[in-house]
Amino acid sequence: MLRPRKFKELEKALGHRFKNQQLIAVALTHASMRGGKEQTSDNERLEFIGDRVLGLVIAEALSERFPSASEGELARRYNRLVRGEACARVARSIGLGSNLILSDSEAGSGGRAKGTILADAMEAILGAIFLDAGFEAARSVVRRLWGSNDDQHQTGASPDAKSALQEWAQGKGLALPEYIEVSRKGPDHAPRFISEVRISGCEPARGEGASKRSAEQAAARALLEREGVAGAEAHE
Template identity: 70%
Template sequence: MFRSRKYKDLEKKLGYRFKKEAMLARALTHSSLKGSKKVREDNERLEFVGDRVLGLAIVELLAETYPAASEGELARHLNRLVKGETCAKVGRALNIGEFLMLSESEAGSGGRLKMTILADAVEAVLGAIFLDAGYEKARDVVRRLWENEEVSFGHAAADPKSALQEWAQGQGLALPSYVEVERTGPDHAPRFTSEVRIRGKQPARGEGASKRAAEQAAASAMLEREGVTEKREIG
């Protein structure tokens, strides 16, 4: 059966050759073409599948690489590795925007460079590989594409407030909120005390020379108490 080679470069970068080229074409078809006479299905359903495949593959990789890591650590780094910005970065490395099928209006508004469109396309391609060849093939592609994302806790340092938010999301908790509980010292050298609160968790407090520093200290205190990070100093 005749097979076009329009996706040759993309398949080479993926390290996977599709059995059904139509599956890859569907993964690259943006929803802006929905309703077009030339398009029967867009990539939204494949994106849904690929999101789950990616999450499982990254969880498996993290669990293998860091068997002694806490649940909080694993959740924080899972969130970093599967978030839209990371998927879009992978998409740019694949030059996936060049292969996308978009409506004229979407293409004209820079759709081939939009983060959400690139991220969704990457997930859709992973979903397509899963349906075309199974989980192991899809997992191998994930590991290959994500190897430059430095799956290392040493490279995943985030400021405490961001880290706490990622951890809370990973635990299915409400987002943190911050309250200034005290301000002391003269106007030229104030000292702030802030409290961070997450529903279902005990509040934690921190001090600093600014409201932001106090909030960061409070976030750091909660991360330490929950065993997500080791003790660190916040200036």
């Protein structure tokens, strides 16, 4: 049914070659494939396993890296690294979207770029690796692929609200955010910008900053907070 080397490039990006090719195929199969002409298994059960694998590996890595950190600090770092946006970023970095197995309607609506679909498939891949080769193999993949995200948050960098908003909009099947400069005031050496972010079907949100980019980030964060997406991360 499956060509043995069908997912060769993805396996190379993952750093894991599957002994059981059926596992990687199921991990990439979205629930939209249910009810087709052929009986198809989707990736939801593997996602359940992969979520637990990811959580354990990240918790272990943070505990080792920050031995003096409080439980609260560890929890904040943990949440940033296991949330859907982080999983979707990792998925994009390895080109997972082009390998997804979607229904024609889901693929036609931009499913390969949707953050929620990418995040779920990334967790399913981790579950598949765990079943294919055990925890050590899954741990190795997580530590390598999540390393750049870990480094970013170790330095205290704030979440990229614009990226998070774009992923949220894609996951909801909405148009991409559009940013409008509302005003610029103040002297040239200390300007203040006000930007507005607009998404069809949502009430616009505004933000202010010392640069156009920071104002756009503030606007994106305001919209995320209003929609209950950003949570505590936006205030840290």
